[in-house]
Amino acid sequence: xxxxxxxxxxxxxxxxxxxxxxxxxxxxxxxxxxxxxxxxxxxxxxxxxxxxxxxxxxxxxxxxxxxxxxxxxxxxxxxxxxxxxxxxxxxxxxxxxxxxxxxxxxxxxxxxxxxxxxxxxxxxxxxxxxxxxxxxxxxxxxxxxxxxxxxxxxxxxxxxxxxxxxxxxxxxxxxxxxxxxxxxxxxxxxxxxxxxxxxxxxxxxxxxxxxxxxxxxxxxxxxxxxxxxxxxxxxxxxxxxxxxxxxxxxxxxxxxxxxxxxxxxxxxxxxxxxxxxxxxxxxxxxxxxxxxxxxxxxxxxxxxxxxxxxxxxxxxxxxxxxxxxxxxxxxxxxxxxxxxxxxxxxxxxxxxxxxxxxxxxxxxxxxxxxxxxxxxxxxxxxxxxxxxxxxxxxxxxxxxxxxxxxxxxxxxxxxxxxxxxxxxxxxxxxxxxxxxxxxxxxxxxxxxxxxxxxxxxxxxxxxxxxxxxxxxxxxxxxxxxxxxxxxxxxxxxxxxxxxxxxxxxxxxxxxxxxxxxxxxxxxxxxxxxxxxxxxxxxxxxxxxxxxx
Numbered sequence: 001x002x003x004x005x006x007x008x009x010x011x012x013x014x015x016x017x018x019x020x021x022x023x024x025x026x027x028x029x030x031x032x033x034x035x036x037x038x039x040x041x042x043x044x045x046x047x048x049x050x051x052x053x054x055x056x057x058x059x060x061x062x063x064x065x066x067x068x069x070x071x072x073x074x075x076x077x078x079x080x081x082x083x084x085x086x087x088x089x090x091x092x093x094x095x096x097x098x099x100x101x102x103x104x105x106x107x108x109x110x111x112x113x114x115x116x117x118x119x120x121x122x123x124x125x126x127x128x129x130x131x132x133x134x135x136x137x138x139x140x141x142x143x144x145x146x147x148x149x150x151x152x153x154x155x156x157x158x159x160x161x162x163x164x165x166x167x168x169x170x171x172x173x174x175x176x177x178x179x180x181x182x183x184x185x186x187x188x189x190x191x192x193x194x195x196x197x198x199x200x201x202x203x204x205x206x207x208x209x210x211x212x213x214x215x216x217x218x219x220x221x222x223x224x225x226x227x228x229x230x231x232x233x234x235x236x237x238x239x240x241x242x243x244x245x246x247x248x249x250x251x252x253x254x255x256x257x258x259x260x261x262x263x264x265x266x267x268x269x270x271x272x273x274x275x276x277x278x279x280x281x282x283x284x285x286x287x288x289x290x291x292x293x294x295x296x297x298x299x300x301x302x303x304x305x306x307x308x309x310x311x312x313x314x315x316x317x318x319x320x321x322x323x324x325x326x327x328x329x330x331x332x333x334x335x336x337x338x339x340x341x342x343x344x345x346x347x348x349x350x351x352x353x354x355x356x357x358x359x360x361x362x363x364x365x366x367x368x369x370x371x372x373x374x375x376x377x378x379x380x381x382x383x384x385x386x387x388x389x390x391x392x393x394x395x396x397x398x399x400x401x402x403x404x405x406x407x408x409x410x411x412x413x414x415x416x417x418x419x420x421x422x423x424x425x426x427x428x429x430x431x432x433x434x435x436x437x438x439x440x441x442x443x444x445x446x447x448x449x450x451x452x453x454x455x456x457x458x459x460x461x462x463x464x465x466x467x468x469x470x471x472x473x474x475x476x477x478x479x480x481x482x483x484x485x486x487x488x489x490x491x492x493x494x495x496x497x498x499x500x501x502x503x504x505x506x507x508x509x510x511x512x513x514x515x516x517x518x519x520x521x522x523x524x525x526x527x528x529x530x531x532x533x534x535x536x537x538x539x540x541x542x543x544x545x546x547x548x
Contacts (some may be wrong), residue, residue: 065254065526065527065543065545066254066545066546066547067254067255067256067545068254068255068256068546069255069256069545069546069548070255070256070257070258070259071255071257071258071259071282071283071525071544071546072258072259072260072261072280072281072282072283073258073259073260073261073281073282073283073284073285074260074261074262074263074269074272074273074281074283074284074285075096075097075239075260075261075262075263075285076262076263076264076285076286076429077094077095077096077097077260077262077429078094078428078429078430078433079094079097079233079235079236079237079238079239079260079262080235080236080430081094081430082216082219082220083095083097083098083219083222084205084218084219084220084221084222084223084230085158085205085210085215085218085219086098086102086155086159086200086201086202086203086204086205087158087159087162087164087165087201087202088162088164088219089200089201089203094429094433095199095200095201095203096200096260096285097239097260098200098203098222098224099200099226099538099539099541100226100227100228100230100241100258100541101142101222101223101224101226101228101229101230101241101244102200102203102204102205102222102224102225102226103117103118103203103204103224103225103226104117104118104197104198104199104200104202104203104204105117105118105119105133105135105152105180105197105198105202105204106118106119106122106133106194106197106198107198107533107534107538108194108195108198108199108452108453108533108534108538109452109532109533109534110306110308110452110517110531110532110533110534111452112195112452112453114194114195114198118135118136118139118147118204118225119133119134119135119136119180119197120134120135120136121133121134122134122194124193124194126189126489128187129183129184129187129188129189129190130181130182130183130184131181131182131193131194131197132175132179132180132181132182133179133180133181133182133197134178134179135147135148135149135152135178135179135180136178136248137177137178138248139225139248140225140246140248141205141206141208141209141223141224141225142206142223142224142225142226142229142244142246143206143208143209143223144246145206145207145208145209147204147225148174148177148178149174149175149176149177149178149179149180150174150177150207151204151206151207152172152174152180152204153171153172153173153174153180154207155172155202155204155205155207156169156171156172156202157171158210159201159202163467164201165202166196166459167185167465168184168185168188168190168192168193168196168455168486169182169183169184169185169190169193169196170183170184170185170186171183182197188483188486188487189486189487189489190455190486190487191455191486191487191488191489191490191491192453192454192455192456192486195451195452195453195456196453196456198534199534200538203224204224204225205218205222205223205224206218206223206224208223209221209223220233225247225248226244226247226541226542227243227244227247227249227252227253227541227542228241228242228243228244228253228255228257228258228541229241229242229243229244231257236262236428237261237262238259238260238261238262239259239260240257240258240259240260241257241258241259242256242257243255243256243257247542249542252542252543253541253542253543253544254543254544254545254546255541255544255545255546258541261281263281264428266287266288266291269284269287269291270291270294270295273295273298273301273520273522274295274298282521282522282524282525283519283520283521283522283525283528283530284519284520285517285518285519285530286517286518287518287520288346288407289346289347289348289349289350289351289516290346290348290406292305292348292350292518292520293348293349293350295520296520299523300522300523300524301520301521301522301523302520302521302523303518303519303520303521304518304519304520304521304530304531305350305516305517305518305531306516306517306518306531307359307514307515307516307517308359308449308450308515308516308517309359309447309448309449309450309515310354310356310357310359310447310448310511310512310513310514310515311354311407311445311446311447311448311511311512311513311514311515312354312357312445312446312447312448312509312510312511312512313333313411313443313444313445313509313510313512314443314444314445314446314469314471314472314509314510315329315330315333315442315443315472315508315509315510316439316440316441316442316443316471316472317330317471317472317473317506317508318439318470318471318472318473318474319439319441319471322441322442323387323389323393323395324395324442324443325473326387326388327506327507328383328384328386328387329383329384329387329389330506330507330508330510331380331383331507332379332380332381332383332384332387332418332420333380333415333420333443333507333510334373334380334507334510335374335375335376335377335379335380335383335418336377336380336414336415336417336418336420337373337375337411337414337415337510337512338375338414339353339354339355339373339375339512339513340353340375341375342407342410342411342414342512342513343513343514345410346406346407346410346513347513347514350516351513351514351515351516352513352514353373353512353513353514354373354511354512354513354514354515355370355371355372355373356370356371356372356500356504356511357448357500357503357504357509357511358450358457358496358500359450359514362450362454362457363454363491363493363496364454364457364493364496364497364499364500365500366497366500372504373511377414377417377418380418381418381419384418384419384420389419391419392418392419392420392421393419393420393421394421394422394423395420395421395422395423395441395442395443396422396423396425396440396441396442396443397412397422397423397424397425397442397443397445398425398426398427398432398435398440398442398443398444398445399424399425399426399444399445399446400426400427400429400432400444400445400446400447405424405426407445408424408426408445409424411445411512412424422442422443423442432444432446436468436469436470437467437468437470438470439470439471440471441471445512447515448461448509448511448515449515454485454491454496454499455482455485455486458482458485458499459482461503461509462474462478462502462503462508462509464478464479464482472508472509473506473508475502475506475508477502478499478502481495481498481499481502482499485499517531518531519531524546524547524548525544525545525546525547526544526545526546526547527540527543527544527545528540528541528543528544529543
């Protein structure tokens with residue numbers, strides 16, 4: 001059995017001007033196997049957006065997309081919260097359930113390119129610190145209401161009221177019926193505004209649904225501009241969507257439906273992917289290297305994998321009474337870990353030891369070949385003794401549900417060998433959200449994701465206001481460098497490396513092993529472009545179809 005395992009995108013982020021007048025954006029190196037691009041600027045001639053009985057789509061050309069079928073995808077995102085309002089998703093760190101029904105002004109590729117979607121073109125004005133975007137004039141929500149600049153402005157007002165709006169954006173205001181401007185805070189330019197607008201944390205939802213039915217109803221009954229409409233939600237179990245027959249792209253979507261199934265147990269995930277019966281699923285986003293190696297051996301499945309960060313340990317350094325408030329203890333954690341052994345034992349050819357916080361190919365990576373993290377358990381014990389813990393101590397270990405329990409056992413055994421005893425917990429997504437936003441004592445083991453928009457990478461890990469990972473210490477001076485990184489018209493490698501130093505010099509987050517984003521996809525699924533768009537939470541449900 002031969003399996004094509006595609007390492008999709010080597011993220012060599014070069015500064016170049018984005019298309020469509022979008023200003024300066026990181027330019028990815030595109031491999032030969034990148035999915036074919038589609039024409040995102042096609043003219044939509046749909047005349048009856050609110051119709052309940054649409055015209056039958058024309059049959060596709062021979063060999064082209066086929067109509068019909070339902071795709072089922074495993075999700076580990078939190079499906080219990082009211083994700084019908086995208087600003088709630090921004091606060092819950094889980095935007096995946098929005099993708100079938102909600103769309104953004106622009107799209108972002110994994111490498112950082114920005115493409116038009118609900119907005120057709122844009123102009124970046126550095127001097128006046130704003131980005132002006134022209135909107136499509138033919139887009140309707142699934143409730144029949146029309147998308148206009150006023151609706152876009154309202155969406156961002158609600159995001160700001162919920163404190164979900166990135167602080168770099170002061171507001172998004174209407175400048176005409178189909179033109180908006182993203183105005184930056186205090187007249188200070190920020191170079192990641194378009195990347196932010198591509199996030200499903202800012203997916204556009206119906207103002208009419210909210211104003212007519214109220215916040216609770218709108219949260220549980222999503223209305224967006226996307227190709228599917230939510231029909232059923234079983235919190236923590238599944239979310240089901242049906243074809244939006246009034247979708248603004250003519251003749252799309254091709255599928256009859258789409259479903260998320262909330263499955264966190266690895267064995268159950270594998271059984272569902274390998275099944276041919278009614279329990280069969282078609283897509284898994286994520287998975288351990290061992291899981292990918294096992295599933296990749298199946299001839300009906302393809303594994304798409306690409307680098308996007310490192311798995312990391314987050315000590316509670318911001319808690320003054322915590323052992324981890326002392327840098328010696330954080331350094332001891334790092335010295336206790338044999339990363340090479342860990343990678344050799346668990347990487348299955350996909351993963352290597354993390355030698356830096358920022359992977360090669362991303363801004364901020366130290367390009368001098370340095371390896372910041374050595375294995376020295378004797379040194380770890382010396383540091384613990386110097387910090388006042390000659391006999392070690394007991395602490396909490398929280399592993400997010402995407403982290404294998406076997407990996408946690410290996411890591412905690414290494415820590416135990418130097419005197420740090422870990423009491424393990426594997427919290428569900430909602431609990432992880434609570435820990436990250438309200439605080440924890442001990443260590444969280446979870447991914448450290450590197451994004452194409454460098455300021456977003458640092459903000460998600462260590463945002464100056466302390467919204468994310470609140471139990472991680474923010475050193476004095478960090479906020480100044482963060483602001484400087486945002487305000488350059490293009491990303492500055494020197495500032496990026498200084499930002500990297502804040503992490504490495506203070507051992508704020510302990511990197512362990514290289515991280516990949518991955519999709520396991522049934523071969524019958526076509527044109528979803530899994531792995532090309534954004535960082536794993538986005539694909540093209542409007543274009544996907546089944547060839548079976």
